[in-house]
Amino acid sequence: MNVQQAVAPRSSANGFSRRRVDRETGARMDNRTHSGKPSSANFGNSGKIIQVLLVVPPLPSSNKLLITGLTNGSKIGGVAGPSRDRLIYVLTYLVGQHVEVLVKNGSIISGIFHSANADKDFGIVLKMAQVNKDGSIRGQKPINDIVKRPQTMIIPSRELVQIFAKEASLSSDELMNGHSREKRKDLLIDSVISHSHQVEVERELERWTPDEDDPACPELENIFDRTWNRNWDQFETNETLFGVKSTFNEELYTTKLERGPQMRELEIEASRIAREIEGEETHDPHLAEERGINFHENFDLDEESRYSAVQREVDDGRYEENEGSLLDACNAEACGGSSGSVVSRSYSDVLSKKINNEASKKVNSEAQTSSTFPSVDEDSHILADKDIHVSGSTDHATQPTSNSPAERSSFMDDENRLDKKKTKDQDVEKSLLNECTDRVASEQAQTSKSEDVHPSVHVKGLPPGATTYDPSSSVPGNKCPADDTSDSAISGKLSSASETANPSLRPGSSTSSTSECVGAGSVSGGPGLSPSSSVGSLSSEKSTLNPNAKEFKLNPNAKSFMPSASLRPHTPVDGSFYYASNMPAVPHMHGIPVGVGIGPSFGAQQPVVYNPQAAPLQSPQAYIHPNGPLYGQQMILGQPRPVYYMPTYPPVSSVFSPLILTAISVSF
Amino acid sequence: MDGANGEEFAAGCILAIKTTLGDEFEGQIITYDRPSNILVLQEGTTKPGARRNLRLLKANYIKDFTLLGRGEDPLDPKKCFIDLAAIQAREDAAMRQAEIEAERIGVGVTAEAQSIFDALSKTLPVRWDKTVIVVMNEVRVCSPYLPDNVSGGTPAANERVKKVLEFERKRLQARSPGQF
Numbered sequence: 001m002n003v004q005q006a007v008a009p010r011s012s013a014n015g016f017s018r019r020r021v022d023r024e025t026g027a028r029m030d031n032r033t034h035s036g037k038p039s040s041a042n043f044g045n046s047g048k049i050i051q052v053l054l055v056v057p058p059l060p061s062s063n064k065l066l067i068t069g070l071t072n073g074s075k076i077g078g079v080a081g082p083s084r085d086r087l088i089y090v091l092t093y094l095v096g097q098h099v100e101v102l103v104k105n106g107s108i109i110s111g112i113f114h115s116a117n118a119d120k121d122f123g124i125v126l127k128m129a130q131v132n133k134d135g136s137i138r139g140q141k142p143i144n145d146i147v148k149r150p151q152t153m154i155i156p157s158r159e160l161v162q163i164f165a166k167e168a169s170l171s172s173d174e175l176m177n178g179h180s181r182e183k184r185k186d187l188l189i190d191s192v193i194s195h196s197h198q199v200e201v202e203r204e205l206e207r208w209t210p211d212e213d214d215p216a217c218p219e220l221e222n223i224f225d226r227t228w229n230r231n232w233d234q235f236e237t238n239e240t241l242f243g244v245k246s247t248f249n250e251e252l253y254t255t256k257l258e259r260g261p262q263m264r265e266l267e268i269e270a271s272r273i274a275r276e277i278e279g280e281e282t283h284d285p286h287l288a289e290e291r292g293i294n295f296h297e298n299f300d301l302d303e304e305s306r307y308s309a310v311q312r313e314v315d316d317g318r319y320e321e322n323e324g325s326l327l328d329a330c331n332a333e334a335c336g337g338s339s340g341s342v343v344s345r346s347y348s349d350v351l352s353k354k355i356n357n358e359a360s361k362k363v364n365s366e367a368q369t370s371s372t373f374p375s376v377d378e379d380s381h382i383l384a385d386k387d388i389h390v391s392g393s394t395d396h397a398t399q400p401t402s403n404s405p406a407e408r409s410s411f412m413d414d415e416n417r418l419d420k421k422k423t424k425d426q427d428v429e430k431s432l433l434n435e436c437t438d439r440v441a442s443e444q445a446q447t448s449k450s451e452d453v454h455p456s457v458h459v460k461g462l463p464p465g466a467t468t469y470d471p472s473s474s475v476p477g478n479k480c481p482a483d484d485t486s487d488s489a490i491s492g493k494l495s496s497a498s499e500t501a502n503p504s505l506r507p508g509s510s511t512s513s514t515s516e517c518v519g520a521g522s523v524s525g526g527p528g529l530s531p532s533s534s535v536g537s538l539s540s541e542k543s544t545l546n547p548n549a550k551e552f553k554l555n556p557n558a559k560s561f562m563p564s565a566s567l568r569p570h571t572p573v574d575g576s577f578y579y580a581s582n583m584p585a586v587p588h589m590h591g592i593p594v595g596v597g598i599g600p601s602f603g604a605q606q607p608v609v610y611n612p613q614a615a616p617l618q619s620p621q622a623y624i625h626p627n628g629p630l631y632g633q634q635m636i637l638g639q640p641r642p643v644y645y646m647p648t649y650p651p652v653s654s655v656f657s658p659l660i661l662t663a664i665s666v667s668f
Numbered sequence: 669m670d671g672a673n674g675e676e677f678a679a680g681c682i683l684a685i686k687t688t689l690g691d692e693f694e695g696q697i698i699t700y701d702r703p704s705n706i707l708v709l710q711e712g713t714t715k716p717g718a719r720r721n722l723r724l725l726k727a728n729y730i731k732d733f734t735l736l737g738r739g740e741d742p743l744d745p746k747k748c749f750i751d752l753a754a755i756q757a758r759e760d761a762a763m764r765q766a767e768i769e770a771e772r773i774g775v776g777v778t779a780e781a782q783s784i785f786d787a788l789s790k791t792l793p794v795r796w797d798k799t800v801i802v803v804m805n806e807v808r809v810c811s812p813y814l815p816d817n818v819s820g821g822t823p824a825a826n827e828r829v830k831k832v833l834e835f836e837r838k839r840l841q842a843r844s845p846g847q848f
Contacts, residue, residue, distance in 0.1 A: 086679075086699035086743060090708050090722065092750050096759030106689060112762045122704050128766035150770050157704070161689065163724040 091116045094165055101126060101155055102162040108132045109153060113165070121157035129153040284311060679743065682736040683709070688729045695723060696742055710742055774799060777811075780840075784813050787836035792829070803829050 094113045101109045101124065111129025116122050128150040238244045278291050285306060684694045695709030705727045712720025772789065774782060774796040785801055788794045794803050801809040806821035807829045814837075815830045 082745070083699045083701050084703070087701040087704070087706060087708060089743075089748055089750065090698060090724070092752075092755065094722070095755050096762050098762065102689065102691075112759065112766060114759070122706060127763060128770065150766060150773075161726055161729050162687070162691075163722075165722040167720070168722045 088118050091118060091122075094163070094168060097165050097168050099126065100132070100164045100166075101129075101160065102164065103155060103159045104161055105159075109155065111150065111153060113163070114152070117157075122160070123154060123156045124160065124163065125152065125154050127152045286311060678738075680739045680741045682739055684734045684736050685709075685725070685730055686732040687725070688731045693723065694736065695721075696739055698722075698742055700727065771795070774801075781811065781813055783840055784809075784833070784836060787840065788829075788832060792832060809833065 095115065097113050098110065099113045101111075103109060108131070109126060109129050110132045111126030114125045114127045116124040129152065130150045235246045238246070280291075282288055282291070289306065679697050679699055681697045682694065683697065684692070686692050693709075693711060695711040698708040698710050700707045707725045707727045707730070709723045709725065710720050711723065772785065774785060775798075777785075777796075777799050781799070781801075785794060785796070788801065788803060792803050793805075794801055795805075796802070797808070799811055801813065803809065804821065804825055807818060807825050808820045809829065810817050810819075813833070815834050818826055818830045818833060820826065821829070
């Protein structure tokens with residue numbers, strides 16, 4: 001087999017000089033060359049390096065020879081075997097690739113692999129070859145090394161040590177793709193454009209060593225080993241260096257920790273609650289990840305869904321349970337007052353709004369700041385104060401206490417609202433802000449009214465409730481008939497807590513009692529929140545359901561609505577419009593029968609509650625799903641509402657129910 | 669190489685090899701051709717399709733080797749097709765590229781001169797005229813390629829080339845102290 005020798009000695013100078021010539025090779029070539037060029041052996045007799053001007057025959061013929069070599073490989077010269085075939089295959093594959101050839105004296109010659117003499121001993125031919133590293137001169141190149149143009153070089157077999165081709169993959173796929181890659185090579189890429197390979201290589205890099213033992217560099221490896229024991233106080237440093245004094249007061253940002261004799265117990269309690277919460281079973285893969293629970297359900301969750309994607313599923317079972325049980329606890333005004341976040345302590349907002357704006361602000365801030373549920377504060381307050389003032393540092397029911405007695409009386413007047421709010425306040429996660437149930441409210445109102453005597457009972461009920469964390473434990477005075485789930489029990493507890501708080505308000509208002517009242521709420525809220533924490537987490541997930549919407553109860557008497565020709569197309573609910581509906585919108589909507597938007601057809605009639613007393617009405621926080629039934633929003637005014645309805649997303653058939661409207665207006 | 673080694677050079681084996689010239693590397697055997705004593709190795713990641721380095725080593729330069737393991741044959745004999753046309757095209761493209769690059773290299777100029785040329789070429793169009801750097805076809809810089817050697821062209825161009833030259837020289841100096 002004759003692999004293209006690619007050598008045809010020629011005497012004429014064509015600008016190329018050859019490095020060496022293998023006489024043997026030349027002779028062989030004479031005999032067997034298939035190239036189209038003349039082949040006069042021009043080289044000398046000695047085996048030494050001979051400058052011979054050679055020209056490389058045109059490529060196509062070399063190709064043919066290679067092919068011949070390939071096909072004939074196994075038949076020729078007694079050198080048979082798959083290993084030889086493979087070698088030929090590899091060599092053929094290498095044609096056209098940049099290779100680096102290591103030769104015996106250590107020099108490295110790099111060039112484009114052109115062909116090899118597979119017949120004999122595999123001398124190779126490189127085109128555009130250059131000596132990269134001259135092995136004979138150890139060390140760096142002399143400065144005045146003359147730059148040579150690349151030449152075609154033949155490297156005889158005996159000089160050959162190694163051929164190294166970078167990034168030459170042998171799989172057939174690669175080869176198929178090779179063509180496309182070729183095409184791509186014609187595209188300009190940055191490194192091609194910048195010819196970055198031609199830039200002189202940067203200097204020899206040395207590892208950095210510190211100059212002397214630089215005192216400014218303390219043990220760099222150790223500095224972050226023990227964060228608690230760093231021997232370096234940044235505040236001190238700042239102060240000495242720049243005179244900057246730190247004015248950080250932790251208590252500005254969180255509720256004050258009462259460190260007292262009961263601290264230890266409170267800590268234990270708190271950690272217990274924490275453990276409960278963290279140990280809860282959850283279906284949320286994010287939560288599970290956080291808690292270290294192996295979320296076995298879906299092992300095909302990829303990284304994205306595990307760590308970055310937003311969970312959009314709605315855990316229907318839980319959610320609905322929420323919905324049902326929380327409806328009762330909903331406080332219409334609370335809803336109004338609640339901030340945008342469903343899960344937030346909107347209760348506090350609600351309550352505050354209802355009672356006192358300023359108070360609400362206080363509460364809100366508190367709510368925002370101190371949000372640790374099983375906080376030591378709560379517990380400490382609970383246990384420390386044995387009297388009615390169940391002190392808690394958390395937010396929730398603060399407002400009432402902060403009110404003056406006068407306000408409180410008025411507050412009592414609005415007990416419906418208040419109670420609702422309280423309940424709601426405590427049921428933070430389950431903030432169905434919009435809807436509150438009149439029934440529940442009234443019941444609780446009665447309860448609170450009549451049970452001045454009971455505060456102590458309630459109080460007692462609370463600590464056990466707080467410590468036992470038993471959602472199902474019945475708390476005396478649980479007057480939430482609608483609650484039949486654990487949530488209801490909780491809300492029951494909460495309501496009782498609120499009830500407790502109510503009477504506690506009366507005696508006297510002091511800031512301490514304020515916090516205590518808050519604590520009351522929070523106490524029950526603490527354990528109560530545990531089961532709902534997961535709920536909270538659930539609701540923190542994006543849910544397409546409107547958590548604030550009321551359950552829909554079909555009114556059999558409703559007249560069916562026939563859209564008139566003039567019916568305006570459904571406009572998405574203008575959130576801002578709605579929110580501002582309190583005052584300005586009310587007169588706006590006068591003409592519209594209590595603006596109960598039933599389904600999209602009522603888009604034009606924004607759900608503004610026609611409520612003259614609506615002054616403090618807040619709807620803002622109510623999440624209004626633009627396409628959802630709008631009627632839910634009306635109910636916000638905290639009036640006792642007999643109407644329950646579920647946010648149904650399959651659009652409710654346009655049923656215009658004047659009766660419903662009348663019911664609403666009646667309730668005002 | 670003796671026969672014993674040949675048996676161990678089965679395709680797919682992973683070896684760690686030390687050569688007599690001091691190189692060390694690991695790779696998987698693709699083939700070993702006894703008559704020519706060439707061992708063909710492939711290095712690189714095991715991910716199929718990833719580009720890997722290829723080494724053809726004359727076995728008599730192996731000083732020492734260790735068998736790291738046996739893998740499967742990296743070549744599937746049934747799938748080894750070579751598209752000669754593609755290879756040809758690849759070679760042509762490589763040649764073209766190499767020639768373009770060769771144009772940038774001055775014949776008979778010092779390495780220093782070459783680096784100056786390269787540095788200038790990053791921002792200015794330059795070419796060689798024997799041993800003279802011709803910038804923008806008008807300004808010439810001859811040996812020893814100091815700012816004083818800049819001549820020709822409009823004053824503005826001249827100035828510009830001078831400045832660039834100075835800057836590049838400084839940079840080269842900073843980069844390789846002692847060499848320039």
